[in-house]
Amino acid sequence: MPASDASATNVKLSCRGLWKVFGEGTRRFLDRHDLESRDGPPGTAELAAAGLIGAVRDATLEVHDGEVFVIMGLSGSGKSTILRCLSRLIEPTAGELLFEGRDLLAASEAELTEIRRHKMGMVFQHFALLPHLDVLRNVAFPLEVQGVERARREARALEVIELVGLKGREGYFPRELSGGQQQRVGIARSLAAEPDVWFLDEPFSALDPLIRREMQDEFIRLQRVLAKTIVFITHDFDEAIRLADRIAIMKDGAIVQIGTPEQLVTRPATEYVAEFTQDVARAKVLSVRSVMVPGPIPNEVAGELPAAARIAEVAHRVVRAERPFAVVEADGRRVGLLERDAVLEVLAPPDRGAKAAP
Template sequence: MSPPAQPVIKCESVYKIFGDNAEKILEQSGGKVETAPLLDAGCVIGVNNASFEVHKGEILVIMGLSGSGKSTLLRCIARLIDTTAGNIFIDGEDLLAMNDKELIDIRRNKMGMVFQSFALLPHKTVLENIALPLQVKGMSTSDSMDRAMEMVNLVELTGRENDFPRQLSGGQQQRVGIARSLAVEPDLWFLDEPFSALDPLIRREMQDEFLRLQSVLNKTILFVTHDFDEAIRLADRIAIMKEGVIEQIDTPANIILNPATDYVARFTRGVPRERVLSCQSIMGTYDAAAEMSDITVSEDAIIETVAKPVLTEENPVAVMDADGEIVGVLNSNIIIDVMFGEANSRPVNN
């Protein structure tokens, strides 16, 4: 059996505490962070004991309400701000031990960042904005423009490469920001509420674009949002934060069906489970002796896409894996339970 792959990101007991007395109190505590003394001293805890791993090609969405610490955590991992305590490793390298030169190198060559603000230079064209980070790295103008044009095509802005930002819609401007961050071919992609300034229709289109790009590029991604609908649509796993604490980190299906805390349960209570859960996550056990329906469904299909045909069938509907093997069944009782039953009434199948 091969050993598990090394995580791209590994956080060990990461804390970020804001306040003049934070370091002193931490030293006096012998490295053990206690919340109460820090609050009494007027400190603000941005991240409180965050430990998790992110593996290659995974999309981890960090979400929570305003002030929950989600953006602070992302900035700690990008080392845009310094942590107060803990360890952060990128591909096994100690991020917090890196000097300025090493940090600049890893940001230029391994990390891509997209923020809510498009931050495009208004006097430069789309192509010039995208080429800028490549030229900062020392790439020639000709090569950087060629690479920038590849990114223009990737984000489907072909024909707008010579436009200025003022000539683009909000969604198009955000595509330029995404293209610029991808131009350096980062292994690790940080996105901090990149679509929150867009109207709902354009936001949905940008989510589609994001998923399309990920299917092509297979980046390792940290994506920050306060929108749970966005999180469940994009994430492989979701980390829900409250007051700096990661309340739960799990797949969307497990968070919906098995909330770890009352806060997570309240946070997810209004989410239509049929939009989140796959057939695999709620299917029943297959009985080879049972009479089956003529229709079948994929184990990866989302419940809302198969609910109607399953509900019209008298016999169980087979759930098929990628190899065409039956791995479980759905029936009307299971569908009704998911759509109208208690949020925590059915365990997730492993």
């Protein structure tokens, strides 16, 4: 998916200096520390010494309107906790949280309930479908909770059921559906209320690999149609690469780097990020723009390639062609050449572990 231009989009959801600390005496501990001091906030060792767990530590991020923002990390890194803080399913310990410019931490329970019902959609790893309701009534359930009259809510439910590819199964019960179909019902239910922000917490991780790939394809299709603002949690970097505009990598409750997939792979900010991304197939991440030769374009070229395309998408054409390709930006400008050797270098990079010959 194309990386979004942060400068050209509005911030939909953001947090600054967000903390979620578990354990007794949390408030007393934090009161003794200046979380914005020049010496930096307390680390994991200091928290552990006080018998506390810093599930989210000093997290700052912005999610822009219409982008897919993926938060990823290993188990226990804090990615699911920060998602629940962003939606206020759990209360942050400290920090700022803004939704559409509004202080979400200042919202009352009644206001928060209304925001969740009308502005936020959520999909989790476990489908949590109501077993006694068929597909139509499962999908319509959030609208029923809102008090939408039956004809309207069922009409809307039928729309999203068709959108996720389940038309004809409206009368099926969850037990009569495959795992992938059940997840589609969960997705349809979360979309029924037309949320402004869509939270997905490892929604495909419980699925078999083939079904998971199918659901990723479905997710990409839906996003092209709906252009939702999405916060997506995963521990799978390949999945993140396929889906994300930008990615935040977490470690021990802290965000260590935010960037496009290409930025994380080519310019890792820390050794941890470098290790995290070292086995990623670079052809899936690197754009044509990143490996082209800028400058004038000769008259004789094999054709044109979009600058934003991934190398994996165009490699077969470039490798087989006798001439280089012109690289074209979205506005039609020719900005450089993509040559065969540059593509081969991405497909078969030098062995990092190999020693130079004497």
